[in-house]
Amino acid sequence: xxxxxxxxxxxxxxxxxxxxxxxxxxxxxxxxxxxxxxxxxxxxxxxxxxxxxxxxxxxxxxxxxxxxxxxxxxxxxxxxxxxxxxxxxxxxxxxxxxxxxxxxxxxxxxxxxxxxxxxxxxxxxxxxxxxxxxxxxxxxxxxxxxxxxxxxxxxxxxxxxxxxxxxxxxxxxxxxxxxxxxxxxxxxxxxxxxxxxxxxxxxxxxxxxxxxxxxxxxxxxxxxxxxxxxxxxxxxxxxxxxxxxxxxxxx
Numbered sequence: 001x002x003x004x005x006x007x008x009x010x011x012x013x014x015x016x017x018x019x020x021x022x023x024x025x026x027x028x029x030x031x032x033x034x035x036x037x038x039x040x041x042x043x044x045x046x047x048x049x050x051x052x053x054x055x056x057x058x059x060x061x062x063x064x065x066x067x068x069x070x071x072x073x074x075x076x077x078x079x080x081x082x083x084x085x086x087x088x089x090x091x092x093x094x095x096x097x098x099x100x101x102x103x104x105x106x107x108x109x110x111x112x113x114x115x116x117x118x119x120x121x122x123x124x125x126x127x128x129x130x131x132x133x134x135x136x137x138x139x140x141x142x143x144x145x146x147x148x149x150x151x152x153x154x155x156x157x158x159x160x161x162x163x164x165x166x167x168x169x170x171x172x173x174x175x176x177x178x179x180x181x182x183x184x185x186x187x188x189x190x191x192x193x194x195x196x197x198x199x200x201x202x203x204x205x206x207x208x209x210x211x212x213x214x215x216x217x218x219x220x221x222x223x224x225x226x227x228x229x230x231x232x233x234x235x236x237x238x239x240x241x242x243x244x245x246x247x248x249x250x251x
Contacts, residue, residue, distance in 0.1 A: 021058045021243065022090055027083045027132075029074060029123065030065035030096035032216060033140045033225075042206055044197050044213075045222035047140070047229065054230055056243050062086065070100035071119035072111040080123065089131035092240055095123050096176065098139030098158035099215070113161055120165045133238070136169075138162045138177035140225060143184055143196055143214035151185040151192075153177070174232040180225060195221030 028034055028048045035046040052061040064079050074080050074097070087093060097120070101111040111119060120136065127134035139162070142154040153159070159177040166173035184192040197213035217225060234241045 023058050023060070024240075024243075025087070025091045026055075026059060026061045026240070027087055027091065027093045028061065028063040028065050028096075029080065029083055029093060030137075031069050031099050031139075032065070032067035033099065034063070034065035034094075034096055035067055036063050036065075040206055043199075043204065043218050044216045045219045047217060047222040047225040049226075050219075050223045051226040051229065054226070054244050056245050059240075059243050065096070068100055068109065069097075070103070070109040070111050071097045071116055071123070072101065073109055075119060075122075080126075084126050084130065087127060087130040087132040091130070091132040093123070093127040093132050093134045094137060095120065095127075095134060096137035096139060098155050098162060098177075102155065102158045113157065116158065117161055117165055120162065121169065124165070124169050124171050133172065133240075135172040135174065135233075135236075136162060136166050137174050137229075140176045141178075141181040141184065143192055145184075145189040149189050151181045153181070172236055172238065174229065174236075176225075176229065176232075179228050179232060183224060183228060194218065195224060 030048070033046060034048040036049055037044050037046055046063075046065065048061070048063040048065055052063075055061065064083055066074075066079060069077070069079065083093060097116075100106070100109040101116045103109050124134045124136065138159040139155045141151070144152050144154050146152050155177050159175075163173070163175070165171070184195070187195070195217055197211050197216045197218055199207050199211045201210040202208060203210065230244070
């Protein structure tokens, strides 16, 4: 009986010394490059999909990114409100827009540079109101190479606007445009096609006529972008990365 009491006391002391981590959420606000895809779109994959597998049981990833959304439509359709309503102290809000904001020809999506910055500022301000931590991302780069084989900028104006907001607000910032472009450059013009939804006619039943897409990722592309994001998060030295699952490699 005495040994049982001592053991119980030890357990209590250990629990007090090492309190359980508070459960938190990572909210993902963005566009199709980040979003969860329907089965009929496979093998198209948003990088937010494999991103969920990095985290321990204290973290829930809430992916509210949606195809074709800009900061403008993310607000007008109530998607941002759903993030704002649910976010709380200790949570994180990932904000990645630009692809659709810069689409001048699509009036319902297009956000002028001033409106784009205003919307990003709103997301940051309101995340902070909820005592959540916002992290701002430049839009992930499209795949485009020049005649000499160099991966080139595809979001020059809107990536610059994101950087301006990051500096002005002092928010955590990841230059996903630059980092993804560096990945494409490393892989080269031909091999980088493997990262994107590029299919020959008859290659996949979801795309019987084939597909040539330099914006949306395959499973491989989404996974490599997600891994790139995780690397950049670790460089920020924030509490969140203490919750990454470390799996022991068997020798």
